[in-house]
Amino acid sequence: VSVVEEHVSKMVGTGREDEEYADVDWDNLGFSLVRTDYMFATRSCREGNFEQGCLSRYGNIELNPAAGILNYGQGLIEGMKAYRGEDGRVLLFRPELNAVRMKKGAERMCMHSPSVQQFIEGVKQTVLANRRWVPPPGKGSLYLRPLLFGSGASLGLSAASEFTFLVFGSPVQNYFKEGTSALNLYVEEVIPRAYLGGSGGVKSISNYGPVLEVMRRAKARGFSDVLYLDAETKKNMEEVSASNIFLVKGNTIVTPATNGTILGGITRKSVIEIAIDLGYKVEERVVPVEELKEAEEVFCTGTATGVASVGSITFQNTRTEYKVGDGLVTQQLRSILVGIQTGSIQDTKNWVLEI
Numbered sequence: 001v002s003v004v005e006e007h008v009s010k011m012v013g014t015g016r017e018d019e020e021y022a023d024v025d026w027d028n029l030g031f032s033l034v035r036t037d038y039m040f041a042t043r044s045c046r047e048g049n050f051e052q053g054c055l056s057r058y059g060n061i062e063l064n065p066a067a068g069i070l071n072y073g074q075g076l077i078e079g080m081k082a083y084r085g086e087d088g089r090v091l092l093f094r095p096e097l098n099a100v101r102m103k104k105g106a107e108r109m110c111m112h113s114p115s116v117q118q119f120i121e122g123v124k125q126t127v128l129a130n131r132r133w134v135p136p137p138g139k140g141s142l143y144l145r146p147l148l149f150g151s152g153a154s155l156g157l158s159a160a161s162e163f164t165f166l167v168f169g170s171p172v173q174n175y176f177k178e179g180t181s182a183l184n185l186y187v188e189e190v191i192p193r194a195y196l197g198g199s200g201g202v203k204s205i206s207n208y209g210p211v212l213e214v215m216r217r218a219k220a221r222g223f224s225d226v227l228y229l230d231a232e233t234k235k236n237m238e239e240v241s242a243s244n245i246f247l248v249k250g251n252t253i254v255t256p257a258t259n260g261t262i263l264g265g266i267t268r269k270s271v272i273e274i275a276i277d278l279g280y281k282v283e284e285r286v287v288p289v290e291e292l293k294e295a296e297e298v299f300c301t302g303t304a305t306g307v308a309s310v311g312s313i314t315f316q317n318t319r320t321e322y323k324v325g326d327g328l329v330t331q332q333l334r335s336i337l338v339g340i341q342t343g344s345i346q347d348t349k350n351w352v353l354e355i
């Protein structure tokens with residue numbers, strides 16, 4: 001029995017924590033918040049180191065009205081998934097990459113951050129304590145949302161004096177209401193998502209609020225999501241609201257290079273590595289939207305979205321259909337990635353962490 005399991009079993013809970021599965025309709029999970037049992041939190045001390053941290057019942061948190069997160073947007077999110085394999089093992093996928101990405105984001109946002117080890121420990125404890133919320137094999141995953149935010153109070157514009165690292169989870173299945181059907185994307189030609197020198201390359205909360213209205217308008221017109229262009233020329237593809245984008249052209253797979261405006265997705269990185277292993281040529285570079293015309297397949301990648309096929313991309317009011325065809329390359333990449341994440345394909349790269 002690990003220290004964590006011992007700790008959790010000693011906690012005063014609902015008495016249902018021993019059940020194998022929580023009472024969830026596993027066949028009808030989407031991407032809505034499902035309240036789980038526990039969350040994990042730790043705070044930084046004055047020197048910037050984080051305390052050991054502990055689990056508490058999932059619930060509201062208290063914040064000073066002058067907290068850095070509320071006043072000056074000092075906040076980062078991460079997204080991860082824990083899968084239950086057919087053999088019952090619960091697996092995390094490349095958690096150290098999330099930890100490192102949070103560190104990088106913290107530097108950009110003038111925040112202290114937990115060590116890689118503390119990050120992974122907090123995530124592990126959250127999963128173990130909420131094990132009954134990890135969906136059965138093939139029914140989805142426990143989505144984990146590590147947060148880092150300025151919890152210290154400050155009136156003038158300055159970095160918070162204290163930061164909180166918090167992890168919660170929610171069982172999820174498909175991110176889009178379209179399920180696994182191909183997405184129809186709307187190209188936003190006026191409002192960019194990020195600009196050179198900004199925070200587009202890190203997972204700052206400040207990247208997400210400003211796209212909500214653009215997304216709302218696109219969704220009201222029946223689109224699944226929005227594809228953003230570069231702020232400078234408005235000629236090149238950048239990314240979709242919550243995912244990276246790829247084009248397939250024969251044996252070549254093309255995706256916008258991470259130049260500071262595009263989020264370095266962990267699914268993006270993993271798909272690139274899988275594609276190279278399979279013998280595809282992968283090009284990370286500037287990708288003019290014009291090039292969409294030559295694409296045989298288009299797909300998006302992200303932790304929440306997975307590897308999602310794109311069926312059409314619309315410029316203004318002229319709907320241009322990009323046939324996904326049978327989407328064989330997308331399907332191949334998706335099935336290998338999911339196979340590794342769920343333990344059904346041997347993990348030769350040491351990507352999965354059993355907890």
Ligand code: COI
Nearest residue numbers: 078079242302303304305
């Ligand atoms: C993720 O893919 O995990 C994300 O953080 C994107 C989020 C906006 C849903």
